[in-house]
Amino acid sequence: MTFPGVKALQNVDFTLREGEIHALMGENGAGKSTLIKCLTGVNDFEQGEIHMDGKPIRNHSTLDAQKNGISTVYQEVNLCPNLSVAENLFIGREPLTKIGTISRKAMLNRARELMQKLDIQVDVAKTLDSYSIAIQQMIAIARAVDMDCKVLILDEPTSSLDDKEVEKLFILMRSLRDQGIGIIFVTHFLEQVYAVCDRITVLRNGQLVGEYQIADLPRLKLVAAMMGKDFDDLQSIKSKEDEAVSDELEIEARGLSHARKIKPFDLDIHKGEVLGLTGLLGSGRSELARCIYGADRAQTGTLKVGGKETTISAPIDAMRLGMGLLPDDRKAEGIVEDLSVRENIMLAMQSLKGVRAKIPMDKQMEITKKYIELLEIKTPSTETLVKQLSGGNQQKVIIARWLATDPDFLILDEPTRGIDVGTKTEIQKLVVELARQGKSVIFISSEIEEMLRTCNRLAVLRDGEKVGELTENLTQESVMKAIAGGERN
């Protein structure tokens, strides 16, 4: 299997035993997704063999793979948002009536049973898109589990789940393992690997680094194996001076709200400040940021940017005021997949200049090359379509898109989700560096540790409402307490 510019996978051996949870680790572009796609018949491979229970098998499609007992849940939910939960659970294997039509009643009943068994609280008759990404992910897993599989592949299943949901998933994974199912678990969260896995296989640049027992590979060694170099200390990316923040306000929001998504909130952001928005998934942290940016138009309240009162009715208005937004759903709202790396980077800058002022090609190349180098974007050329890059590199392209506009205020919504450790640190350093230059940043992340490293101040959200702010004594514990709402009792 080859991707442009790089051989995606070379001579990799991988063994999965019955009844084990096996972590597949590696940085972006290491070949994890490709290996899985080869196993499940999404991509064909040119060389090598797959044996299952000692017999050679070859999957030409995911359907083949399912017949052979291999089920997969991918990083991005690959279900139909406009169908009901029940229909999604049984696509392609709907229960039939005697005359061969689909029995909706049986389907709904079986779906309800399944959801109950896995303790997922949903109305199976509702359409899938009425639930959050986290719930959709759980439903995708339920679908895979229900297909009598011997091998379950989970490709970044936890990247959009909160801690409680992750714990629930782990309980499920352990019980499946005890039933003799082999689980391949791909994740970027190191803690989760140690919490649930029995064995680790590490890939790097499309090649096998090795297979390890979990006990033989402590965290630092794992990171070193993935990166192929010694792991520099993450703790020290923010210095004492970075704590000092200018008194000047960049953003002053009073009573902004968006119906049913975020209740009226007040928010101040200083120049040179990194403000973290924290809360459980669906607590309104993305919605708050989108409301300021105009991605969801604010229905009430006033907003001052740089001291001047403004109204933002569309993202372009926010951009003219020096804002930028990196949305959390990269596939749906971030990348324009069929455009080249260059076009994706130039997009925001060009739309600021307007349609008539086309940026000359040599200027475009100069800017593109500058950011490819600066952010170390791994791409064969500037004209490669962005969909051909790995997830982390796509994310860097979007960051480059905003850096090119030289924003005063950048909103980064889950910029490090689904990204390898090395790139994560780079992005965190970049955020701190931007603040150092006097720019303001809103940083949203599910990983508290990451927020603590980068943010000066945290705003806590719960159920669509801003419930408080944390400025001093930022520790994992204090933040978790605030998120959980412990201060009320």
Add this chain to the structure above:
Amino acid sequence: MKSVKDWIKKISKKPLFLPLFSVFLVLVINVIYDAVQGNYIFSFFTFELKEGALYGRIVDILNRGSEAAILAIGMTLVVSSSGGTDISVGSVMSLSGSLCCMLLAGFGVTHVRGPEELQMPIWVGAVAGIAIAGVVGLFNGFLVARMKIQPMVATLIFFTAGRAIGLLLTNNKMVYILLDEFKWFGLGKTWIFPTPTVIAAICIALMVLVLRFTSLGMYVQSVGINPRASRIAGINSAAIILLCYVICGLYAGVAGIVATSRIYSADSNNIGLNLELDAILAVALGGNSLGGGRFNLAGSIIGAYTIQAITTTMYALGVAKAQAPVYKAIIVILIVVVQSPAVKAYFAHRKAQRESLAIAGRS
């Protein structure tokens, strides 16, 4: 021998390879036909000047393909930005021609035989015809971009209403404009070239200049690929889609004036009949996905002329007019299948397999 193989490999990867290759095939068929007939084998390529005008089979194809080529330009933008097709263009052509003729002759008048009978200068009538087409484009664009109606449904309104409105305007009668000045758009010549080819060339050049000197092309593709991401990046997706439909309408208006001038009359029932299908086919033949996204304008234009070349060639081969669509369909199926993602993926896979085996063999 090796170098020839490499050369074939190299050119077969160019984006315009297939549309150009199909043109080449049509040419070869013509040459063979001429050889069999005992004609001069390159008679297809010959040009001659008769009374200061250029004649020849290629000139004829370029001339008759003008309307389809003009429509294909607008259709390319519509397909790319909205992932749907504007099926109203044929009817809009007829509407544009009908309005033009009605204005020139006056309502209810069926014949204009001399310049003194004209109600207004010819160019005013032509501009009005193009303008009404632009207005229809605006309407279509509004339905698609703002009301989020599926393109085919939205444009279906004027697909049916366009000709009917044309009949209303012409009081249900053929309106003849029997003036050489009016015939100039469709039958006249500019220097030595048939005027339609010159009008088509101007339309193409205009769009090429717009794409070259503005970022419209990137906007259109970006909106077509991911409207939500485009919006977050500051692009007004709805406005871009609207603009594409207006451009498509205006170009349909131009094509309508040319087609009307060819028959120097407003024949609302027949002007531009089925031409929307040729325009859509031209876009597909040019290697553009009808699902929207990336587009290749040159491909669409070559596609439009290819369709005309196929038609002209078939008539030359003596295929009866009634049977021609069958052969045309066969050729189109072949071209479309060769370009399909499934066939491309198959060849890409074969190639990768061979390369891997070669590497394995060496080590």
